Amino acid sequence: MSALNVRKLCVTRDGLPVIDALDLPPIRAGELTVLAGPNAAGKSTLLRAIAQLLPYRGEVSLIGRDLHRTSPAERAELIGFMPQHSATRSDLSVLESLVVALHAGGGLAGRVVGGQSAEERGLAALDRVGIMDLALRALSHLSGGQMQLVALAQVIVRNTPLILLDEPTSALDMARSHRVLSIARDLAHEGRMVIAVLHDLAQASRWADQLMVLSHGRLATSGPPNEVLRPDLLANVWDVSARVERCTHGNLMVLVDDEAGGR
Numbered sequence: 001m002s003a004l005n006v007r008k009l010c011v012t013r014d015g016l017p018v019i020d021a022l023d024l025p026p027i028r029a030g031e032l033t034v035l036a037g038p039n040a041a042g043k044s045t046l047l048r049a050i051a052q053l054l055p056y057r058g059e060v061s062l063i064g065r066d067l068h069r070t071s072p073a074e075r076a077e078l079i080g081f082m083p084q085h086s087a088t089r090s091d092l093s094v095l096e097s098l099v100v101a102l103h104a105g106g107g108l109a110g111r112v113v114g115g116q117s118a119e120e121r122g123l124a125a126l127d128r129v130g131i132m133d134l135a136l137r138a139l140s141h142l143s144g145g146q147m148q149l150v151a152l153a154q155v156i157v158r159n160t161p162l163i164l165l166d167e168p169t170s171a172l173d174m175a176r177s178h179r180v181l182s183i184a185r186d187l188a189h190e191g192r193m194v195i196a197v198l199h200d201l202a203q204a205s206r207w208a209d210q211l212m213v214l215s216h217g218r219l220a221t222s223g224p225p226n227e228v229l230r231p232d233l234l235a236n237v238w239d240v241s242a243r244v245e246r247c248t249h250g251n252l253m254v255l256v257d258d259e260a261g262g263r
């Protein structure tokens with residue numbers, strides 16, 4: 001089965017170790033993997049290293065290929081990365097930005113696929129994300145949440161086997177958060193490897209097939225969310241005194257009573 005493997009990964013930033021000899025269980029195609037952890041745990045650093053946007057030591061391999069040895073064009077074919085903060089605020093239209101995304105890295109992603117032109121693929125991605133009405137709007141005229149939805153469409157349009165989403169719902173209202181996580185899970189269940197960083201553990205438990213918890217650049221635990229999310233983990237990793245309760249539909253709720261030290 002297709003998988004992303006991360007072994008003995010070390011990443012330093014400003015000379016300080018942020019990710020430290022990290023081994024992850026295989027990230028399998030067909031599963032939505034949610035990466036959670038406190039601020040500064042190294043979640044974005046991990047995604048950026050996997051996306052080959054930061055130097056690292058160790059091994060990151062995708063479907064048996066060492067990503068370090070791939071060309072930028074090959075990576076564009078393999079990896080779709082949605083950063084935490086989308087910087088692009090140009091006067092390109094939303095649809096034009098998707099066509100540009102298709103040509104990212106000089107890869108082959110912009111070719112006609114299944115008889116569909118780049119514009120047709122762009123419109124299909126906008127339709128999937130539910131923002132067809134924004135197709136002709138300038139990126140510079142979008143709200144923060146609209147920009148985040150466009151960033152997701154820019155990833156979807158490239159149809160890569162690995163999709164990395166860094167806090168994809170941070171600017172979204174409840175309905176759009178639900179839509180985006182449902183799309184992320186569908187993308188995984190269609191056969192892709194999808195990793196999403198989320199802070200909201202109720203959302204994580206609702207959508208994740210596999211939850212990985214990062215703490216100080218190391219893996220604290222991983223597994224199905226209902227096995228992983230326990231009060232002792234919340235105290236040890238997030239420093240909160242909290243209860244984990246099951247709602248009538250089986251979803252978990254995390255109720256924080258206090259900071260663990262009661263400060």
Ligand SMILES: Nc1ncnc2c1ncn2[C@@H]1O[C@H](COP(=O)(O)OP(=O)(O)OP(=O)(O)O)[C@@H](O)[C@H]1O
Binds near residue numbers: 014018037039044
């Ligand atoms: N551009 C940078 N240059 C130097 N250090 C950085 C840079 N970006 C992040 N760091 C440091 O790396 C560490 C991990 O940061 P990272 O952004 O990976 O954490 P995170 O888990 O994604 O946090 P958050 O939940 O707050 O987004 C932090 O100590 C941070 O200060």
